Amino acid sequence: MNHKYITCTGFGGTGSSVISDLMKEFDNVKSCGSDFEMSIAFATDGISDLQHYIVDDFERNKTAEGIYRFRRMASIISKEYSNKLHLDFISAVDKYLQSLVLTNWNGYxxxxxxxxxxxxxxxxxxxxxxxxxxxxxxxxxxxxxxxxxxxxKTLPIEISIGETNFFKATNTFFETMLDSIDSNNNFSYLCFDQLVPAYNFKRYSKYFPNLKIIVIDRDPRDLYLLNKLYWNEGWIPSKDVEVYINWFRLLRLQLTSDLITENVLYIRFEDTIYDYENTIDKIINFIGLSKSNHIHKKEYFIPEISIKNTKLWEKHPEYMIDLNRIESTLKEYCYI
Incomplete structure (x- = not known):
């Protein structure tokens, strides 16, 4: 198969589903949508941690334990991944580890x-x-x-070492998983939500051939109000505005200009609404799509609906003190 891969990512609540919804409107793109975040690359005990133990900081006992932890994590997510990807996920993991592990025995x-x-x-x-x-x-x-x-001496000990073998096996592992959603090869592009985090692209891009990364961010004032008034997510600290400001800025410290390469596109959520045509053109050109393939325009991503989640600060003057504080300290991230 010769699929090209697309992923959308953000900082949590910043609107990356814009891309996974938009890609459903193209007849040559298969999008998994935003209901499945395939985060095995950067999840705790996931691929990146496995790279640490095998490639970056090899030590015989830690490496064996790292492989065990990856296998344990994979068993926890196996049901969801098998259902979403239409493959036997555990078999794919076993095959992956067989290609990685260079020697093994039962020991202590x-x-x-x-x-x-x-x-x-x-x-x-x-x-x-x-x-x-x-x-x-x-x-x-x-x-x-x-x-x-x-x-x-009853537990397995598995040892792997080597950069070349690791990345070759990891590329094959991800191709097996990603391609499984289009086993008949009906689409040229496959789109997944959250294949990589919104930083450290040089590390994660090595796992995927032909990957285009689109990062979505949004106005910190809107994110603050959305969580404070509607979502109430515990991973967004919206109870204290000073803590929120520190959190918002810290998450974006690593998103430096040198990370925005020919394979990474940074988009403001608000631009997909208030500058729809130009932003869609930018996304199409970045991925390599054609306008002629955009046959279901505004059927999945509907800016006229998404606009209600923007400029919330105009609707809630009761939070003006907090909003002014956010605007003064995070001015470079505010849309207007």
Whole structure:
């Protein structure tokens, strides 16, 4: 298959679904929509963490534990991924790890203990270790060799190392997953929500061939009011305006100009509404689409509906003190 991949990303609540909805309007794009965020690349214990253990900071025990944690995380998300991607996700993960792991055996290292709760760890590891230590003191070795406590060697230890092998296997793994949503090859482009975070693109782009990244951001005043009045999401700190300002700025510190390359496009949510035609043209040209393929225009992304989520500060003067504070400290992010 020769699919090209598109992903939209943002900072949380900033409107990345604009792109996944918009892509549904093109007859040569298959979009998974915004109901499935395929975040395995950057999730905790995901691909990026696996890269850390195998490529960036190899250490035999940590690497083995990193592979175990990735496998455990994959089993947790397997049902959702299998349903959304139309493939046996665990089989794909097993094949991926088989291509990564260079040697394996059943053994023991000290990190195995951390997989158990305190009580189980005491009876399974601590108590046998103490008993054997006491016995060695009572009955020292006569041959002069130091003896170590015998620990149960029943858990798998898997070792992988090497940059070339890692990225080759990871590219194949993602191609297998992404292409599965169009197994008949009916579309030229596949669009996914949140394949990568809104920063560190150089790291994450290595996992995907032919990937175009579109970053969506929105006015901090609107985001503040949307969460304070309607969403009430715990990961947006909208109870205290000073905390909110610090949070908003911190998330964008790494989005520097050098990250905006030919494969990364930065879009303001408001531009897709107030400057619709020019912004759509910019997106089409960036991806390499054709206007002739935009056959369902404004059927999925409808700016006349999305406009209600903009300029909320004009409708809520009761929060003017907070909004003025946001505008004065985050002026460069405010749309008008």
């Amino acid at each position: 290292n000290y990190l195995h203990q951390l997989r158990y709760g305190k009580v189980c760890r005491f009876f399974y590891y601590d108590l046998p270790f103490r008993i054997q230590g006491r016995l060695r003191k009572l009955f020292p070795s006569k041959d002069g060799y130091e003896r170590a406590s015998k620990m149960k």
